[in-house]
Amino acid sequence: MSELRPTTGRSAVPRLRAMDALRLVAALAVVLFHFTARDHVRWGSDRLPHDVFGAFSGVTVYGYAGVHLFFVVSGFVILMSVWGRSVPQFLASRVSRLYPAYWVAVLLTATLRWWWPTFGTVPAGAVAVNLTMTQDAFHVERVDGVYWTLWVELQFYLLMLGFLLWGITARRVLAVAAIAPPAMVALSFLAPRAEAAVGLLGWAPLFAAGMVLFVIHREGSSLARWAVVVGNALLAAVASGLRTVGAIDAVASGGHVVPVVLGVVAVAVVGLVAAVALVPTLRDLDWAILTALGALTYPLYLIHEYVGWAIIETTHEALGRWLTLAVAVGGCLGLAWLLHRFVEEPVHRPMRRWLQTRFERVGELLRAAVRRPGAVAADARGTRGTGRAPGRTSGAPDRLPSPPRAPEPVPDRTRG
DSSP states (O other): OOOOOOTTTOOOOOHHHHHHHHHHHHHHHHHHHHHHTSOTTTTTOOOOOHHHHHHHHHHHHGGGGHHHHHHHHHHHHHHHHHHTTOOOHHHHHHHHHHHHHHHHHHHHHHHHHSSTTTTTOOOOOHHHHHHHHEEEEEEOOOGGGGGGHHHHHHHHHHHHHHHHHHHOOOHHHHHHHHHHHHHHHHHHOOOHHHHHHHHHHHHHHHHHHHHHHHHHHHOOOOOHHHHHHHHHHHHHHIEEEIIIHHHHHHOOOSOOOOOHHHHHHHHHHHHHHHHHHHOHHHHHHOOHHHHHHHHTTTHHHHHHHHHHHHHHHHHHHHOOOOHHHHHHHOOOOOOOOIIIIIIHHHHHHHHHHHHHHHHHHHHHHHHHHHHHHHHHHHHHHTTTTTTTTTTOOOOOSOOOOOOOOOOOOOOTTOOO
16 A cells, blocks of 8 residues: 555545446446356357356456455445435435336346246236345345345445444444454354345445445544454455355356455455555546446446346357457446436436435424423423413413514515
């Protein structure tokens, strides 16, 4: 690390455009994993991807670690977005960011699976549950297998919501990031059923590393903060080597993933986020194109699998493997741009404002409901033994006087 000087006093953290681009790198790594390493028969009924790409598949199989990178970035970005915000602001921001593109992607993928002859269909009831993003909680079939990470993200958001209610400080972030991940990873190994229900358990070190990196970015570095980052990176490496390797081998039969290599990759993705957040050359990049590319990340992740497989299935014989791969990736990027341009951009801000207003109103009603019993009890204690009804004061008239008449409004002569 070439620069570790503190970045203290950042009340308004500038946009990290290189972080936007890093998100797209993570998505493209997952795309290559699904197209060239994960087992499927879109390259031919008798050929799996590793038969088509050979040694290239042996590299892209580690594209699964794009998920690791997503989770580190998420820990950093979500803490940045929640710091100093209210609960209604946080909820409105997350719902309006996640759901519009997701709803379109679910319906698009479900339709494609129903229409495409070699894709299995998903029951309408399962599609409806998928629209809530909680299908894993109810053990309902996913419309697209990649949605499992969204359930992990939602669990992290709930954790951050609790953190927000508690009160976020750098000291508390450090304490939680140091204590919770080891306990959560241990629980994921000791109680597999708990891990199946709460997928966040096994991935907690990556989120925690990202959170502490944001604290360093915002408040400055210290030995304790870096110790927590390194500890979580190493814990993520161990968890990946012991458990994630098996998950990859179960869906990619081209060759066994090397646990040590995957562990090194897990540490490397934490290092990538640290470099982008803290090294001035990368941190201060102000290329708008990086943000524009990063905006394609979420819609690309949502729609790439079945759309890409359909493109591969229809073009591989005519175009060959490499050109087909380029067309599939390019087609998915084009569709991701359409989703961003015509769904996310026009919907996100109005939906966020609308939701924030409603959430704030709900909060006001809840606060009023909490205060009302206490106010009534205090009023009753104050009048106990006086023989008067609560709310009556000594000598108070039976009827309250009418309020004074409001003055006539003064015309605004500054207009017109």
